[in-house]
Amino acid sequence: MLGAPVGDRDDDARGSPVAAPSSPRELVLACADLLHRGDVDGARRVVDVLLSGADPRGDAADRLAHHFARALARRIDDKGVDAPAGAAPTPSPSPSAYLAYNQIAPFLRFAHLTANQAILDAAANSVARRVHIVDLDVAHGVQWPPLLQAIADSADPAVGPPEVRITGAGPNRDVLLRTGDRLRAFASSLNLPFRFHPLLLPCTAQLADDPTTVLELHPGETLAVNCVLFLHKLGCEGELATFLKWVKSMNPTVVTIAEREASIGGDYTEELPRRVAAAKDYYSAVFDALEATVPPGSADRLAVEHEVLGKEINAALAPGRTGEHVRGFEAWAAAARGAGLSPQPLSAFAVSQARLLLRLHYPSEGYVAEEVRGACFLGWQTRPLMSVSSWQ
Template structure:
């Protein structure tokens, strides 16, 4: 279909139209006092003006951008089987697993624990490494206390089958299975059917489906343990049982187990030499990364129905607007531009701000590949800017290797207010730390007013395979749960997103090692330690930015399950208590 019809069909629902600028706030003196509930936490502060983000009653900025009439290019079809998660797939390991390690090559000051991969213990074939037990146990309490006493997530009582009329969340099922797996660690489970018997009485209070799901996850945990101990024949037997009970079209637990089982089997095949194609890990991720530069019908559908990316877009663009408020010229340097949808929000804000519209908005996109697709994104943005009578410039800085990037390649103007936007890019550079270090030095020389960083809030970079597996299991359990609540089970776009985007990210985390493992999510604390090396200071997101996120989430039917909270000055977006994404703001000292 043409791009015009494509965007008409998959336009974005507006979320600010039905809310007044100061809804849920009360006035006390000259300050607006917080009363707004961010679905799992509260926000403290003094909101600034946010009227510039209120679109007209007919359409939002994103809708009008997607409906731009100059978009006549054909929608590119993405080839299944490639893989990395697009900007919707993000999460920084935000659960404070004190027992797990963060492996960041050359980031010596970031790593606080020095651990070595645990060798298989053939005398105790069912014993997880102690750190892995710690990960399972850390999920026993779902109330996470953050700095200043703020609570990011609600408490879920696993003793009850239903919570406020809802079934147990996928993450809760995972945690119950982990607790029971710890209890069964001393018993042999070579025969899959030996898992059921010891704990049948402990399933009292669970529905039949929930009890089966808990057992299914136990089989998966047992198979991961065997893989970690290089007992591949035993692991394969358990995985065969997982395959017979799981399904990629079933409930979210069955779907998670299906894809994790596939990734585990692929790791077994590589470890045993059955398959070992050169460049296996990188090819899938890089090809998908290239294909997802630009509009994709399934990604847009997920964006429309699952709240995560929209919350980040609105909060992030509000932060940029505030930090460039008085500037006549605004220059955004985007480290990994894709569809560029977030800039429709920014353009509308800049075109209607109280201080008067900007004289020029310039966006510079950095790319090492796919320059034609980046240029197509620029054309769509140019068309939208013209509809707002906003003077706009779009440039591409293409380098064959990020190590070739330098500040002289940017067309910088002394009158410009420069902001840097990094969306789910930095975690792909951790494997080659010299590149991310070089990039940060270049950005420092540019001296931006603000740098916005959105990343996956998870720790999927442990050198210990079992630890990495467990962290990923809990994280993606939460992500699959969000898709279950926000989309139909038979939705083809959901199937694409799970089978291509999420699965190929999972398989890279689990099956790949060394330089082939590109997906290396780390949490906000790891990024803080790393950024400190470059004289970067974290700045607080304003109440207006948080308010924009709170308004955005209200547009979704699943709003009560989406949790917003603060980790210090960083916004954490979660799902039923599982952190999914982070958004942080930085300045250079």
């Protein structure tokens, strides 16, 4: 564990050591405070202590400290300046890490399952024979095979299943094309009429000018806009409000929103120590959950922490326009209402499905799923970690 002394901001040029915090958490917060006060040299010394002492293969506290140290080191190296507006986005996790995350942690499957049920409920209550899903972050498309299977299984044999079309958005054309190929092959195996349209982002200007043309919206279809782990990638409050108003302008049958339950702002006007403390609070619970439910030394867990959670921590601590804006459910709900969307409480079946998912695939007394304020929350012990809600 950590305990080496580090210099504070008043050290002279020789860097004489003084008494310093000893726990990984204290060192991370001390580094954030030094950076906030402009003591880059002092912050770099603390980061060096963290990186030399926090074992990335150790216990949850050490592994978490290691990833926070890497994120802070990256911020120091970038000199805390805003990234240009056209800067490349953070690379997506590899398919293997993404699938491993799905297997060892319930967050993605919980979000996908609960959002899918809201879409199925909306389609069941519609007379339309076409279902169009606009997925703003389709990635590898793992959310959609269960939904396609459910639509095929519930179809009336006399008329057959409805046509399903997915507009899948993302920043990588090759990934989108491979995702479309996999989904088309799966739908074909079900004899389900299916189309996939790749939408390369960013294309904000074109979408704002004429979303009907770009998205091929048609009257008489059940339109679902899927925002699973997407809204936090938008910039300031104004960009979020503009996006949600654009969604509302399409008159969707259902809008699904799934986000992490945290308050981690990416705005450079928010003090870095506060952002780091909020991120530490959230990711401490995530790392504790993985520590309690995944076997020691798991290669999958290390890959997930490096390629998924580590990148999330980098994004949460990044300065300026590169930072993410993770809010709690109340903030997302207020933004949705402000855009004219109305809450649609999730069905009791959706909540019971979420609980069954935890019991069958992530058996631990620590994970909890419950319905609160019309949304479904996933938590670890008493700490909410994710919410899923439905809007119209």
